[in-house]
Amino acid sequence: MKVLCTAIAGAVLLILGILTSISVGASDIDASMVLKSFFEADSSKEQTIIRTLRLPRALVGALVGANLAVAGALMQAITRNSLASPQVFGVNAGASFFIVSAFVFFPNLSSVSLVCVAFIGAAMGGMAVYSFASGGGMTQVKLALAGMAVHFFLSSLTQGMIIFNEQAKDVLYWLVGSINGKTWAHVNMILPWSLFGLLVAAMFSRSVSILVLGENMAQGLGQRVYRIRILAGILVIILAGSSVAVAGPVGFVGLIIPHIVRRLVGGDYRRIIPFSALFGALLLVYADILARFIAYPFESPVGIVTAMIGAPFFLYLAKRGRNIKQ
Amino acid sequence: MKLKRTFGLKSTLPPYSIILLLTVTVLILAMVSLGLGAIYISPLEILQNFLGNGMQSQTFILHNYRIPRILIAVIVGAGLATAGAILQGVLRNPLASPDVIGVTKGAGLAAVIVIVLFPQSPIIILPLSAFIGAAVMAAILMIFVYKKGAQPNTIALVGIALGAICQAGIEYFMVKFPDDVNTTLLWLTGSLWGRGWDQVFILLPCLVLVPVLIALTSKMDVLSLGDDIATGLGERSKLLRYILLSVSVILIGVCVAAVGSIGFIGLIAPHIARRVVGSKFKVLLPASALFGSIFLLVADSLGRGLFPPIEIPAGIITAVIGVPYFLYLLRRERKIT
Amino acid sequence: MTGRVQNMREFRKVRTFGGGAFILLLAIMVMLSGCNNSQKTTEAEKTSAKTSNQEIRTIKHEMGETEMKDTPKKIVTLELSFVDSLNALGIKPIGISDDNKKEMITKLVGQEMDYTSVGTREQPNLEVISSLQPDLIIADAERHKGIYKDLQQIAPTIVLKSRESTYQENLDSFKTIAKAVNQEDAAAKRLSEHEKTIKELKSKLTVDSNMTVLPAVVRDTSFQAHTSSSYDGELLERMGLKNAIQQELPHAEMNLEQLVEIDPDVLLLANNEGKLLTDEWKDNPLWKELKAVKNGQVYSVDRDLWTRYRGVVSAEAIAKDTLKMLGEE
Numbered sequence: 001m002k003v004l005c006t007a008i009a010g011a012v013l014l015i016l017g018i019l020t021s022i023s024v025g026a027s028d029i030d031a032s033m034v035l036k037s038f039f040e041a042d043s044s045k046e047q048t049i050i051r052t053l054r055l056p057r058a059l060v061g062a063l064v065g066a067n068l069a070v071a072g073a074l075m076q077a078i079t080r081n082s083l084a085s086p087q088v089f090g091v092n093a094g095a096s097f098f099i100v101s102a103f104v105f106f107p108n109l110s111s112v113s114l115v116c117v118a119f120i121g122a123a124m125g126g127m128a129v130y131s132f133a134s135g136g137g138m139t140q141v142k143l144a145l146a147g148m149a150v151h152f153f154l155s156s157l158t159q160g161m162i163i164f165n166e167q168a169k170d171v172l173y174w175l176v177g178s179i180n181g182k183t184w185a186h187v188n189m190i191l192p193w194s195l196f197g198l199l200v201a202a203m204f205s206r207s208v209s210i211l212v213l214g215e216n217m218a219q220g221l222g223q224r225v226y227r228i229r230i231l232a233g234i235l236v237i238i239l240a241g242s243s244v245a246v247a248g249p250v251g252f253v254g255l256i257i258p259h260i261v262r263r264l265v266g267g268d269y270r271r272i273i274p275f276s277a278l279f280g281a282l283l284l285v286y287a288d289i290l291a292r293f294i295a296y297p298f299e300s301p302v303g304i305v306t307a308m309i310g311a312p313f314f315l316y317l318a319k320r321g322r323n324i325k326q
Numbered sequence: 327m328k329l330k331r332t333f334g335l336k337s338t339l340p341p342y343s344i345i346l347l348l349t350v351t352v353l354i355l356a357m358v359s360l361g362l363g364a365i366y367i368s369p370l371e372i373l374q375n376f377l378g379n380g381m382q383s384q385t386f387i388l389h390n391y392r393i394p395r396i397l398i399a400v401i402v403g404a405g406l407a408t409a410g411a412i413l414q415g416v417l418r419n420p421l422a423s424p425d426v427i428g429v430t431k432g433a434g435l436a437a438v439i440v441i442v443l444f445p446q447s448p449i450i451i452l453p454l455s456a457f458i459g460a461a462v463m464a465a466i467l468m469i470f471v472y473k474k475g476a477q478p479n480t481i482a483l484v485g486i487a488l489g490a491i492c493q494a495g496i497e498y499f500m501v502k503f504p505d506d507v508n509t510t511l512l513w514l515t516g517s518l519w520g521r522g523w524d525q526v527f528i529l530l531p532c533l534v535l536v537p538v539l540i541a542l543t544s545k546m547d548v549l550s551l552g553d554d555i556a557t558g559l560g561e562r563s564k565l566l567r568y569i570l571l572s573v574s575v576i577l578i579g580v581c582v583a584a585v586g587s588i589g590f591i592g593l594i595a596p597h598i599a600r601r602v603v604g605s606k607f608k609v610l611l612p613a614s615a616l617f618g619s620i621f622l623l624v625a626d627s628l629g630r631g632l633f634p635p636i637e638i639p640a641g642i643i644t645a646v647i648g649v650p651y652f653l654y655l656l657r658r659e660r661k662i663t
Numbered sequence: 664m665t666g667r668v669q670n671m672r673e674f675r676k677v678r679t680f681g682g683g684a685f686i687l688l689l690a691i692m693v694m695l696s697g698c699n700n701s702q703k704t705t706e707a708e709k710t711s712a713k714t715s716n717q718e719i720r721t722i723k724h725e726m727g728e729t730e731m732k733d734t735p736k737k738i739v740t741l742e743l744s745f746v747d748s749l750n751a752l753g754i755k756p757i758g759i760s761d762d763n764k765k766e767m768i769t770k771l772v773g774q775e776m777d778y779t780s781v782g783t784r785e786q787p788n789l790e791v792i793s794s795l796q797p798d799l800i801i802a803d804a805e806r807h808k809g810i811y812k813d814l815q816q817i818a819p820t821i822v823l824k825s826r827e828s829t830y831q832e833n834l835d836s837f838k839t840i841a842k843a844v845n846q847e848d849a850a851a852k853r854l855s856e857h858e859k860t861i862k863e864l865k866s867k868l869t870v871d872s873n874m875t876v877l878p879a880v881v882r883d884t885s886f887q888a889h890t891s892s893s894y895d896g897e898l899l900e901r902m903g904l905k906n907a908i909q910q911e912l913p914h915a916e917m918n919l920e921q922l923v924e925i926d927p928d929v930l931l932l933a934n935n936e937g938k939l940l941t942d943e944w945k946d947n948p949l950w951k952e953l954k955a956v957k958n959g960q961v962y963s964v965d966r967d968l969w970t971r972y973r974g975v976v977s978a979e980a981i982a983k984d985t986l987k988m989l990g991e992e
Contacts, residue, residue: 026920027920027924045923049923052947052949107937132653144482144483144486148426148489149649150649152649156589156641156649159642163638163785172500174884176501294502295501300501300502304501310490311491311493311494315491317487387790390789508806512785524812634782635788635791636763637783
C-alpha cells in the first residue's frame with residue numbers, strides 16, 4: 001500500500017515537475033499554453049519553443065536523472081557499499097576526462113562516437129577505482145579515498161591540457177554538468193541507451209536482490225553471482241556513460257536517490273531499481289528548475305544544484321559511517 | 327605495530343645516516359634546481375655568482391626567483407609532509423593527509439571567495455583568508471572527531487565529505503563569476519610561479535614549530551599506540567591530540583596560503599619515510615619533512631624545466647606523480663576497516 | 664633493556680641531526696636573504712646612476728603610479744591588446760607572452776615580427792622577462808596583479824585593464840601606454856585619426872536606428888553574447904549600432920530560447936574551431952524564424968580580432984569588417 005502511494009505520488013510529482021519545467025523560461029508562456037500544446041498542436045512561436053526546446057530539455061533531465069540513480073543503485077548493490085555511486089566511483093570523472101580529451105584532440109567527433117568515448121572512459125574510471133579500492137575488502141573509506149584520488153588525478157590532467165591549449169578552457173563549464181539547451185538530438189542520443197539499460201536493470205533486479213543478500217547465500221547459486229556482477233557493471237557503464245556524454249558529469253544523483261528510495265520502499269531491489277529511476281528523474285527535473293534561478297536571468301548548470309544538495313548528504317552518510325545493513 | 331607490519335620494508339641503514347643522506351640529497355637537488363629553468367645557468371656560473379663575480383642578469387634571476395622558490399619548495403614540502411605525518415599518527419590512519427581531511431579544500435573555498443567577491447583587496451588578504459579557511463575547516467572536523475568519539479576512518483570520510491561541500495561551493499563561484507576563473511584555477515592547482523621572498527617570510531614563522539615538535543615526538547609515539555594505552559601510561563592524550571592537530575593545521579594553513587593547494591605531498595612523503603626509517607616519530611618526522619622537500623623541489627624543477635618558457639604548476643606534477651603511488655598504497659593497504 | 668638504551672641513544676643522535684638540518688637550512692636562508700637585500704640596493708644604485716636630466720613622467724595605472732625617465736626602448740607586454748597599442752605607435756615589443764602561438768601575434772601585427780616569447784599570459788616567465796632586461800613592462804590588471812612587485816624589480820611596470828576592459832578603457836590605456844613610451848604627441852595624433860576613421864566608417868554605415876546587433880562567441884557547447892558593455896559591443900554602439908542586450912555585465916550565456924526572445928536584427932558570430940552549438944540550432948524551426956536568419960544578417964567574424972586583440976588598430980579593423988558586412992546591401 002505504502003509502495004503504491006509512493007509510486008503514485010512520485011509519478012504525479014514528476015509530471016508536475018516536467019510541466020513546471022516546461023512553463024519556466026525566457027519567454028513568457030503560461031501553463032494553459034503548455035497544456036494546449038499537448039492537445040492542439042500548432043506552429044505558433046510559443047508552441048515551437050515548447051516542442052523543440054523545453055520539452056526535450058525536461059526529457060533529457062528526466063532520463064539523465066533516472067540513469068544516474070539506477071547506476072548508483074546497482075553500484076551500491078554490487079559493492080554493498082553505501083557510498084558507491086557514479087560520482088564517488090570515478091565513473092563520471094573517467095567519462096568526462098575522455099570526453100574533454102576528445103573535445104580537445106578530435107573536435108569533430110560525431111555524437112555516437114562521443115557516447116562510445118564516454119563508455120570507454122566510464123569503464124576505465126570505474127575499473128581503476130574498483131581495483132584499487134577492493135584490495136582486502138572494499139570499505140567505505142577506501143572507496144571514498146580511491147574515488148577522490150582518481151578524480152584528483154584526472155582533473156589535474158585536464159588542467160594540464162588547459163595550460164597547453166587555451167581553447168580547452170571552454171570545457172570547464174561543461175565539467176559541472178548541465179542540461180541547458182538540450183534538444184531532441186540529445187534525447188535521441190541518450191534514449192536508446194537509457195531504455196536498454198533501465199529495462200535490463202529492471203529485469204535483473206531479482207538477481208541483484210539475491211546478490212545483496214550476501215555472497216555466502218548467493219554462493220549456492222555459483223557462477224551466477226559472478227555473471228550478475230559483470231552484467232551490473234556493464235549496465236552502470238552504459239547508464240552513467242551515456243548520461244555524461246549528453247549532460248556532463250552531473251554529480252551526486254546516484255548517491256542520494258537509492259538511499260532515499262531504500263528508506264521509502266525497503267531493501268528489495270525489485271522495487272529499488274524502478275523507484276530509483278522515478279525519483280532520480282524527479283530530482284534532476286526539479287534541480288534543473290532551481291538552477292534557472294541561481295543566477296537569474298542566466299542559466300546555471302544543474303550540476304551545481306545537485307552538488308549543493310548532494311555534498312551535505314554525503315556528509316550525513318559519512319557521519320553515519322557504516323555500510324548498508326543487510 | 328600495525329603500521330610497522332604494513333610498511334615493513336625497513337632499510338638496513340641506521341636511521342640517522344639515512345637522514346643525513348636525505349639532507350645531502352635536498353642540498354644537491356637545490357643546487358641542481360638553481361641551474362634549471364627557462365634560462366640555463368651552469369654549475370660553474372652558479373659558483374661564480376656565489377663568489378660575487380657572475381653575470382648580473384644571472385645573479386638577478388638567481389636571487390629574485392630561483393633561491394626564494396627553492397626555499398619555498400623546501401619549506402612547503404617539509405611543512406606539508408610533517409603535517410601529514412602528524413595527522414597519520416594522531417588519527418591513526420595511514421591514509422590521512424591534508425587533502426583527505428578537507429582542510430586544503432576549505433582553504434581553497436576561502437581563497438576563491440576572496441578572488442571573486444573582493445577582487446580589489448590587497449594581495450596579502452589572499453593567504454590570510456586561505457589560512458582562515460583551513461582553520462575553520464579543521465575546527466569543524468575536530469568538533470566531529472571529539473563530539474562523536476568517532477573512529478579514525480569516520481574522520482577521513484567526514485573530511486572527504488566536507489571537502490566535497492567546499493568543492494560544490496568552489497564550483498558555484500566559478501560558474502557564477504566566469505571572468506575570474508583564470509586566477510582561481512591557478513591558485514587551486516597550487517603553483518610556485520610568481521612566489522618570492524614575500525612568501526618565504528610568510529613561511530619562516532613555521533620554523534618556530536620545529537622545537538615544539540621535537541619536544542613532542544616521544545609522546546607522539548605513545549599516542550599512536552592508541553588512546554587506551556596512552557591514557558594508561560599517564561599521557562593526557564586528548565589535550566595532546568588537540569595540540570598536535572593544531573600544529574598540523576597551522577602548518578597546512580601557512581603552506582597553502584603561500585603556494586595554493588598543492589596535493590598529495592602530505593600523504594606520500596610520510597609513507598615513503600615510514601618505509602625507509604620506520605614509524606618512530608623521532609626519525610619519522612625529519613625523514614618525512616626531507617622527503618616532502620625533495621618531492622616538491624623535483625616537482626617545481628620539472629615544472630620550470632620541461633617546457634620553457636611555459637611553466638607547469640607544481641600542483642599538477644605532484645598530483646600526476648602522487649596519485650598513482652597513493653592508489654598503489656591503497657591497494658596494498660588491507661588493514662583499514 | 665640495553666637494547667632500549669641503545670635505541671634511545673640512537674634517537675637522540677637523530678634528533679640532533681634533524682634539528683641540525685633545520686638549523687643549517689635556517690642559516691642558509693638568512694645568508695641568502697642577506698644577499699638578496701644587498702642585491703636590491705645595487706639595483707637601486709644602478710637606476711639612480713642612470714638618471715638623466717630629462718623630465719620625469721609619472722604614469723598612473725591600476726596598481727598606483729610609476730615614474731619613468733627616458734624613452735623606453737625594450738618593452739615587454741603581457742597581454743595582446745598592449746601589442747596592438749604599441750603597434751599603433753610603430754613600436755615593436757621585444758618580449759610578448761604569446762601562449763607560445765607565434766602565428767597569433769603575426770596575425771595581430773600583420774607581419775612576421777622578431778620577439779621573444781615569455782610564456783603564457785597566465786603564467787609569464789619572470790626569468791625570461793628579466794633576461795631580456797626590458798626598460799618597461801606592461802601587464803594586465805587581473806592576471807598579473809600578484810606578480811606586480813616582481814615585475815617592478817625587473818623594470819618600471821604599468822598595470823592596465825586589458826581582458827576586462829571596455830572600449831573606452833582601452834583607449835585610455837592607449838594614452839597611458841603612449842605616455843609611458845614617451846609618444847604622447849604621436850598617440851594623440853593617432854587617436855584623433857582613429858576617431859576620424861571610426862566616424863567616417865560610421866557615416867558610411869546607413870542603418871535604421873532601431874536595428875539591434877548582437878556579437879557573440881560560439882563554442883561547441885555554449886553561446887556567449889557580448890552585451891553593450893563588452894569591448895566589441897561598445898565599439899559597435901559608437902558606430903551607431905544598438906546592442907540587443909543593454910546591461911552592465913559584459914557577457915551573457917544564452918540558449919536558443921533566450922536568443923529567440925531577444926531576436927536581434929544582426930548576429931555577428933565569433934566562431935570557435937570545430938563543432939559549434941549554432942550548427943545544432945540551425946535544424947530548429949525557431950532558428951529559421953530569427954529576424955537575422957530570415958534577412959540573411961548572420962555573419963561570422965574572426966574570434967581573435969573581435970574578442971582577443973583589443974586595440975586601436977584592431978578596433979579599426981573591426982569597424983571596417985562591420986561596414987563591409989552591413990554597409991552595402
